[in-house]
């Protein structure tokens with residue numbers, strides 16, 4: 001156990017997008033690596049933009065990735081009273097002031113000039129301290145407030161000095177007070193503003209390390225001013241490099257839509273383990289030539305020092321449906337599908353086949369169970385067949401969806417034929433239209449239907465017809481599976497089985 005407490009603090013104004021998911025991951029890994037706590041705070045104070053649906057979608061994305069918070073979820077809007085109390089305290093201590101500027105600020109040029117003149121006289125070139133209410137006496141301020149005049153509360157940023165902190169990724173960060181405006185803490189309707197809410201909640205939750213996107217760097221300086229005013233030592237900060245679009249532009253929910261949403265990846269058949277691994281490498285590395293890490297390994301290797309300063313790029317191809325997402329993400333998913341334990345993969349394949357209405361409960365009945373139930377004595381049960389088949393076809397698959405798409409022919413009679421495969425493997429060799437049904441007849445007389453026997457039969461058949469073995473095999477592959485590529489054709493014959501192979505070789509559907 002350590003006293004590290006980190007939090008992921010999404011604003012529920014959309015789904016969980018890739019940048020936020022990466023922030024959540026890094027917080028999660030840091031908490032697990034240090035033996036600390038990972039907390040979740042939903043920053044739902046922007047009432048106009050926050051929706052319950054976003055909150056649900058974010059929680060769904062986090063659940064998919066496996067990041068469960070260690071304590072109860074905090075909803076920021078529930079803490080508004082505490083935020084208001086903090087603002088009032090700062091006001092009472094003279095560290096904040098009431099700003100009575102009406103919503104419609106004076107447009108009078110003379111007034112504006114007078115304000116500028118006064119600011120200049122005070123050495124405030126950037127006009128950060130030109131609010132006429134900054135120096136109102138507290139008596140007058142109280143009187144006007146008591147008379148019911150509406151006001152916002154602003155932080156009274158000191159004139160001289162600078163905020164500084166040692167960012168764990170970007171190093172020492174400094175900013176002159178003169179570059180920060182007297183930020184609003186409470187709006188005139190009593191609504192606490194973002195920076196105040198974040199600071200109060202981080203203090204209340206005992207956050208020791210704030211790990212968040214680099215786009216918050218300016219906020220951090222403002223938040224440090226609030227910490228200073230409240231007399232609380234700020235936490236340690238670590239800002240994460242941005243994730244850019246392929247053209248190096250900003251990645252945005254608005255511009256790039258679903259391609260950056262976590263649920264898109266779940267629904268497209270990505271494995272959470274693989275996607276988490278991919279996310280980890282968007283801006284972090286363990287200084288070694290290696291890309292595949294289990295969650296346990298990521299936890300063990302993760303450190304704030306390993307976070308990069310340069311921006312990461314998410315290489316999706318929105319205009320190319322075959323390569324719609326990052327090449328590495330797809331490659332990594334394929335790598336997981338191919339090499340993870342079969343036992344770990346099977347439940348995912350089952351879920352995919354269920355969703356595609358291709359699942360049959362027999363796929364879980366072993367040879368022995370079948371024997372007990374029906375006293376039938378088969379070479380293998382469906383369970384063994386299913387496991388063997390999944391293991392065979394997974395070698396070339398990229399996503400779980402492939403099991404129900406390219407893999408459909410293994411689980412159903414109702415599958416499509418790829419026109420390119422038909423053109424390449426069938427239409428080009430018209431003689432196959434008669435030969436393949438003839439091959440089917442040879443199969444009918446076979447007692448055993450195993451790879452080596454099938455090989456003998458098909459080889460003899462090709463020789464007899466004076467054609468290459470490949471021509472027969474490719475044609476058969478297209479009729480049996482609808483596509484032009486796949487595992488060894490002998491293995492395909494075997495798992496499709498004698499009866500179904502015969503039926504498909506004889507069928508003329510693909511020829512018409």
Ligand code: GLU
Pocket residue numbers: 008009010011043198211212216
């Ligand atoms: N709610 C902010 C966001 O979604 C994060 C704030 C923070 O991490 O401090 O960008």
